[in-house]
Amino acid sequence: MATRQTRSLARLMLTPSVILLLIWMIVPLAMTLWYSFQNFNLLNPVMRSFAGFDNYRYFYTDPAFFESIANTLAIVVGVLLITVIGGILLALLLDQPIFGQGIVRILVISPFFVMPPVAALIWKNMIMHPGYGVLADVARSLGLQPVDWFAQYPLLSIIIIVSWQWLPFATLILLTALQSLDEEQKEAAEMDGANFFNRFRYLVLPHLARAITVVILIQTIFLLAVYAEILVTTNGGPGYATTNLAFLIYRTALLSYDIGGASAGGVIAVVLANIVAIFLMRAVGRNLER
Amino acid sequence: MARAISTRRKTVTTVVAWLVALIIFFPILYTIITSFKTEPEAIAGISLIPSGTFENYVEVQAQRDYFRPFLNSVVISLGSTLIALLISVPAAWSMAFSPGKRTKDILMWMLSTKMMPAVGVLVPMYLIFRDTGLLDTRTGLTIVLTLVNLPIVVWMLYTYFREIPGEILEAARMDGASTLKEIVYVLTPMAVPGIASTMLLNIILAWNESFWTIRLSAANAAPLTAFIASFSSPQGLFWAKLSAASTLAIAPILIMGWFSQKQLVRGLTFGAVK
Amino acid sequence: MGTIKLDDVTKSFGATVIIPKVDLEIEDGEFVVFVGPSGSGKSTLLRLIAGLEDVSGGKISIDGRDVTHVAPAKRGLAMVFQSYALYPHMSVYNNIGFPLKMAGEGRETIDKKVRDAARVLNLVDYLERRPGQLSGGQRQRVAIGRAIVRQPTAFLFDEPLSNLDAALRGTMRLEISELHHQLKTTMIYVTHDQVEAMTLADKIVVLNGGNVEQIGSPLELYRKPANLFVAGFIGSPRMNLIEGPAADAKAAQTIGVRPEHISVSKTAGDWMGTVGVAEHLGSDTFLHVQADGIGPLTVRADGEVGLAHGETVYLTPDQTKLHRFGADGRAL
Numbered sequence: 001m002a003t004r005q006t007r008s009l010a011r012l013m014l015t016p017s018v019i020l021l022l023i024w025m026i027v028p029l030a031m032t033l034w035y036s037f038q039n040f041n042l043l044n045p046v047m048r049s050f051a052g053f054d055n056y057r058y059f060y061t062d063p064a065f066f067e068s069i070a071n072t073l074a075i076v077v078g079v080l081l082i083t084v085i086g087g088i089l090l091a092l093l094l095d096q097p098i099f100g101q102g103i104v105r106i107l108v109i110s111p112f113f114v115m116p117p118v119a120a121l122i123w124k125n126m127i128m129h130p131g132y133g134v135l136a137d138v139a140r141s142l143g144l145q146p147v148d149w150f151a152q153y154p155l156l157s158i159i160i161i162v163s164w165q166w167l168p169f170a171t172l173i174l175l176t177a178l179q180s181l182d183e184e185q186k187e188a189a190e191m192d193g194a195n196f197f198n199r200f201r202y203l204v205l206p207h208l209a210r211a212i213t214v215v216i217l218i219q220t221i222f223l224l225a226v227y228a229e230i231l232v233t234t235n236g237g238p239g240y241a242t243t244n245l246a247f248l249i250y251r252t253a254l255l256s257y258d259i260g261g262a263s264a265g266g267v268i269a270v271v272l273a274n275i276v277a278i279f280l281m282r283a284v285g286r287n288l289e290r
Numbered sequence: 291m292a293r294a295i296s297t298r299r300k301t302v303t304t305v306v307a308w309l310v311a312l313i314i315f316f317p318i319l320y321t322i323i324t325s326f327k328t329e330p331e332a333i334a335g336i337s338l339i340p341s342g343t344f345e346n347y348v349e350v351q352a353q354r355d356y357f358r359p360f361l362n363s364v365v366i367s368l369g370s371t372l373i374a375l376l377i378s379v380p381a382a383w384s385m386a387f388s389p390g391k392r393t394k395d396i397l398m399w400m401l402s403t404k405m406m407p408a409v410g411v412l413v414p415m416y417l418i419f420r421d422t423g424l425l426d427t428r429t430g431l432t433i434v435l436t437l438v439n440l441p442i443v444v445w446m447l448y449t450y451f452r453e454i455p456g457e458i459l460e461a462a463r464m465d466g467a468s469t470l471k472e473i474v475y476v477l478t479p480m481a482v483p484g485i486a487s488t489m490l491l492n493i494i495l496a497w498n499e500s501f502w503t504i505r506l507s508a509a510n511a512a513p514l515t516a517f518i519a520s521f522s523s524p525q526g527l528f529w530a531k532l533s534a535a536s537t538l539a540i541a542p543i544l545i546m547g548w549f550s551q552k553q554l555v556r557g558l559t560f561g562a563v564k
Numbered sequence: 565m566g567t568i569k570l571d572d573v574t575k576s577f578g579a580t581v582i583i584p585k586v587d588l589e590i591e592d593g594e595f596v597v598f599v600g601p602s603g604s605g606k607s608t609l610l611r612l613i614a615g616l617e618d619v620s621g622g623k624i625s626i627d628g629r630d631v632t633h634v635a636p637a638k639r640g641l642a643m644v645f646q647s648y649a650l651y652p653h654m655s656v657y658n659n660i661g662f663p664l665k666m667a668g669e670g671r672e673t674i675d676k677k678v679r680d681a682a683r684v685l686n687l688v689d690y691l692e693r694r695p696g697q698l699s700g701g702q703r704q705r706v707a708i709g710r711a712i713v714r715q716p717t718a719f720l721f722d723e724p725l726s727n728l729d730a731a732l733r734g735t736m737r738l739e740i741s742e743l744h745h746q747l748k749t750t751m752i753y754v755t756h757d758q759v760e761a762m763t764l765a766d767k768i769v770v771l772n773g774g775n776v777e778q779i780g781s782p783l784e785l786y787r788k789p790a791n792l793f794v795a796g797f798i799g800s801p802r803m804n805l806i807e808g809p810a811a812d813a814k815a816a817q818t819i820g821v822r823p824e825h826i827s828v829s830k831t832a833g834d835w836m837g838t839v840g841v842a843e844h845l846g847s848d849t850f851l852h853v854q855a856d857g858i859g860p861l862t863v864r865a866d867g868e869v870g871l872a873h874g875e876t877v878y879l880t881p882d883q884t885k886l887h888r889f890g891a892d893g894r895a896l
Contacts, residue, residue: 007388007390009384009469010385010387010390011390013381014380014381014384014396016377016380017380017440017444021400021403021440024403024437025406027414028418029411031413031418032413032414035413090310093303093310094307096300097296097303098304099301103311104308104311106548106551107311107312107315108311108314109548109551110314110315110318110544110547111314111315111318112547112554113494113498113540113544113546114540115498115500115518115540115543116515118321118539118540119317121518122321123317125532126321126529126533131333132332132333132529134336137335164314164317167314168314172554172555173555173559176555218558218559221404221405225407225408225409227409227504228500228501228504228519231519232518246407246409250505253416254416254505262412263414266407266411266413267410269407269410270406270407270410273407273410276405277402281402281405
């Protein structure tokens with residue numbers, strides 16, 4: 001296995017993917033960095049000049065910037081809380097003996113396979129619509145005033161939609177982890193007189209720690225970049241109420257044609273994502289080695 | 291006695307579980323039901339029994355040329371998956387069977403490229419695509435989706451390949467198999483289930499990718515994600531038609547997804563949870 | 565023919581030296597066992613001969629041909645792995661036929677040879693099964709079948725019995741020994757179990773820390789261990805190694821005496837001791853005795869010996885079968 005020929009062959013086979021990913025990582029990033037120091041607007045492409053840190057200053061002083069950061073965090077934290085807690089509860093429920101377990105599993109996992117624009121449109125029109133949505137119908141039948149979700153609670157609405165998409169993922173992973181818990185351990189704990197909550201606190205939760213970390217890591221990567229759900233529901237509004245960083249950069253680049261400004265935003269987004277990534281990769285790396 | 295209690299408990303958990311599952315599944319179910327309603331029915335309040343018309347499906351094709359984005363989605367997700375596999379199989383093979391000192395680092399680095407936010411490079415990608423004529427082409431989208439999913443494909447294949455015992459490949463070598471024969475007769479048959487799962491998951495991910503596909507396409511190469519997103523612009527209440535288009539867009543992937551639950555966990559957690 | 569020769573073979577992984585230097589000559593038709601504790605380099609040495617690892621220095625020749633840089637497939641050797649390494653997706657028939665198919669043999673030749681091997685190994689009824697449907701012993705036989713159809717110059721076995729239960733291990737040991745008598749082909753067999761080594765080998769190579777401690781026939785190693793390591797490793801129960809006044813009396817740093825070379829008496833003898841645990845095996849009894857001024861000794865006594873815990877016994881070692889070792893651990 002470890003002979004010289006096999007090793008050089010191995011290196012050769014690894015090269016294409018490494019080179020491709022290297023280009024994919026470096027070239028656009030370098031360009032983003034370069035543009036972020038340029039005055040460059042697509043509406044007036046001839047007028048290009050060096051801008052220094054103006055783009056960053058402009059982006060930084062834009063009140064929408066801080067609002068978008070706050071919105072980004074709200075979406076990430078809100079969805080994580082809902083999906084992790086909900087996922088643990090659902091996983092515990094589905095781990096019990098149930099008639100028709102296979103079908104229940106399929107029903108629960110399904111939202112994950114729905115493409116984001118479809119998910120967002122279903123919720124916007126059929127569920128949350130103040131006039132004809134299911135929730136409005138339910139409210140009226142109870143004699144209540146229907147809620148105009150996207151006008152009254154725009155950010156919460158987004159969080160609900162995104163949580164619906166990711167809850168199945170968290171549930172499935174936590175359920176898989178739960179099922180790998182040794183039956184004998186549970187029985188030993190029962191013999192030792194641990195009740196359900198003690199078993200959960202001292203046996204199940206530590207066992208799930210690694211899976212929970214993985215869920216948090218992977219979801220964070222995707223949640224930082226929520227885009228399509230916002231695009232098809234609120235388009236970032238009202239005002240900037242549902243504009244996250246990803247959406248703000250899109251607005252600056254492709255709606256205001258401000259390449260320099262959007263690039264500065266892009267650099268900021270990369271830096272922020274990397275801070276989260278380093279933090280999380282460490283946690284996961286530690287977890288993976290166990 | 292104990293048995294009676296456990297049966298009763300099972301009945302209770304069954305009812306609770308089904309209730310929760312149906313609530314979670316309801317939006318999808320309701321969309322499918324609505325797709326068989328007429329437009330007036332669709333906005334006439336909750337009703338779980340449609341009149342059973344297929345007209346919406348016919349209309350979606352007639353008015354919006356549904357088949358075109360559908361074909362785009364098929365070409366782009368299948369194309370990017372196949373290319374990613376072609377590049378990844380050798381890479382994962384070499385890392386799994388001849389690991390070097392840097393293998394772990396390379397794997398972690400590949401994972402880290404996945405963490406780069408897409409918006410961070412939206413501007414240059416848009417400009418590169420515009421200047422090279424890749425904007426709104428299937429080729430362009432295929433390239434981007436290949437690169438976006440490459441790390442997941444490598445990781446997933448790596449975790450599958452690592453489970454093939456090295457001794458079996460050594461045995462093949464002792465039995466006189468050349469590297470080529472070793473790959474054809476021993477490695478490939480053992481790796482096929484893993485490659486198939488990887489392929490399935492990657493098609494799902496590519497099919498549903500909704501940032502690059504929406505931003506880098508227009509009328510020509512738009513896959514279903516962009517097609518559905520275009521329904522968001524106000525143009526009257528065509529919910530039944532929207533439901534029909536949505537049902538068509540999610541049905542194939544929903545069915546594939548049901549078959550790949552186990553592989554999904556493994557693929558998306560980079561082998562950390564099995 | 566099947567002579568194998570190792571000249572100054574060394575192996576290191578980076579800065580870690582696994583095998584400092586080994587010279588070894590294996591005659592045609594010989595059954596050679598590499599034995600040693602885990603980490604002794606015995607498996608590495610086998611893999612070097614197989615070509616699955618590159619040597620760091622030195623030369624390996626098979627039948628006088630230098631194969632140091634020849635690919636494993638071209639060395640004409642067959643190997644049986646610890647995990648059996650059967651191809652899970654192929655039937656037993658195809659597993660056994662695989663090396664022949666790789667060698668480009670015709671369909672009929674393959675069929676004949678596979679069926680012959682299956683007959684020898686009692687696998688005729690299982691040819692269409694997959695490895696997953698076989699028991700441990702049957703898998704082991706398939707692995708052996710795959711090795712013999714090639715008619716290799718030599719067989720390499722890498723701890724082939726360690727995954728089997730005790731009873732099956734005994735049976736398979738006999739089958740391998742029988743196979744060697746039938747085929748008369750060179751076999752190299754790696755194990756950590758000295759019983760396997762003693763029962764199977766024409767020649768035993770004792771390895772420790774990558775060094776060859778001693779090479780010889782089972783009886784040579786039993787009768788004349790070259791050093792303390794071999795003395796302690798070969799023989800069961802272990803040889804008693806005694807230091808202190810009793811050794812000084814024989815002008816040695818350490819003296820060794822095997823449990824079966826000590827006679828027991830209730831009345832008189834050289835050493836006095838107290839009986840601890842007595843293990844009754846029926847044919848023999850192993851007595852664990854705390855000898856005064858000497859330490860714990862294991863003694864093999866008659867199966868019917870009537871000694872109980874706490875009784876006083878007198879022990880007399882057989883002077884002609886006493887082993888003496890110097891301060892460097894070598895036999896004097």
